[in-house]
Amino acid sequence: MGSPVSKREAGEVRIIPIAVKGEIHLGQSLSARLLAATRSLGLRFRDGDILVVKHKVVSKAEGAIVALDEIRPSKVSESWAARYGLDARVSELAMRESRRVVRQKHGVLITETRHGFVCANSGVDVSNVDGGKHAVLLPANSDDSATRLRQALKKQLEIEIAVIITDSFGRPWREGLTEVAIGVAGMQPLLDYRGLRDRHGYSLHASVEAVADELACAAGLVCGKLAGTPACIIRGYSYTRENRRGNSGGRALIRPAKNDLFR
Numbered sequence: 001m002g003s004p005v006s007k008r009e010a011g012e013v014r015i016i017p018i019a020v021k022g023e024i025h026l027g028q029s030l031s032a033r034l035l036a037a038t039r040s041l042g043l044r045f046r047d048g049d050i051l052v053v054k055h056k057v058v059s060k061a062e063g064a065i066v067a068l069d070e071i072r073p074s075k076v077s078e079s080w081a082a083r084y085g086l087d088a089r090v091s092e093l094a095m096r097e098s099r100r101v102v103r104q105k106h107g108v109l110i111t112e113t114r115h116g117f118v119c120a121n122s123g124v125d126v127s128n129v130d131g132g133k134h135a136v137l138l139p140a141n142s143d144d145s146a147t148r149l150r151q152a153l154k155k156q157l158e159i160e161i162a163v164i165i166t167d168s169f170g171r172p173w174r175e176g177l178t179e180v181a182i183g184v185a186g187m188q189p190l191l192d193y194r195g196l197r198d199r200h201g202y203s204l205h206a207s208v209e210a211v212a213d214e215l216a217c218a219a220g221l222v223c224g225k226l227a228g229t230p231a232c233i234i235r236g237y238s239y240t241r242e243n244r245r246g247n248s249g250g251r252a253l254i255r256p257a258k259n260d261l262f263r
Helices: 005-008 030-040 057-062 076-083 088-095 142-157 211-220
Strands: 012-017 050-053 065-069 098-105 107-111 118-120 133-138 162-169 174-186 231-235
Touching: 005 065, 012 030, 012 162, 030 050, 030 057, 030 142, 030 231, 050 057, 050 142, 050 211, 057 133, 057 142, 057 162, 076 088, 088 098, 088 107, 088 133, 118 162, 142 162, 162 211, 174 211, 211 231
Parallel strands: 050 162
Antiparallel strands: 012 231, 050 231, 065 133, 098 107, 107 118, 162 174
């Protein structure tokens, strides 16, 4: 069997957008909507494909959406929002969805969510919803969501695919947003090179590649913010199937506090 390095260098990787007409609503089958969209586009899933889905459509289908008119902001949220011209209801939701506030400055609220993600506003988002009436939250458990979607598609297609659910995160020291994997099913999210040797015979000691995040970023190139394309198929990437040792899923990408030099 070839090393992971040789696998990464072999072949071509394609990113195939899946445009979905209309909105996704609570209770709708996301797998059915995606399959209908692929059929209308003349696409077919193949064994070994990776389906990448933006979390927003997952959250909508699961009902992780909140009417902003029903939110009563605290005085703390109102004061913070008024100072920077923000929507106090969104700030309040971000506070409620957080485990702790990591940083709060210049109108930017960085929190650690209940899931363990460190991101802006606990992932609460108002864009691409309904013009500001509702806010979308992160799925309650993105790994479970990815697993359910994968199982539903596997049952209908009778093939093996992997599923990645993504969200847009900012990054310390870097401008702009990139997609990250917040839910993963059917593949290992990390590729561990430690113990392997490079072409010069040097033994690698610290190289663990976040391949699920890399695939999420690649998907972001075709699943734009305004493109009406909430999903895509990544084809040709030879990934490692998930195992049952507890180091799979998007949660494996969250660095433990004991190993985090910046907490």
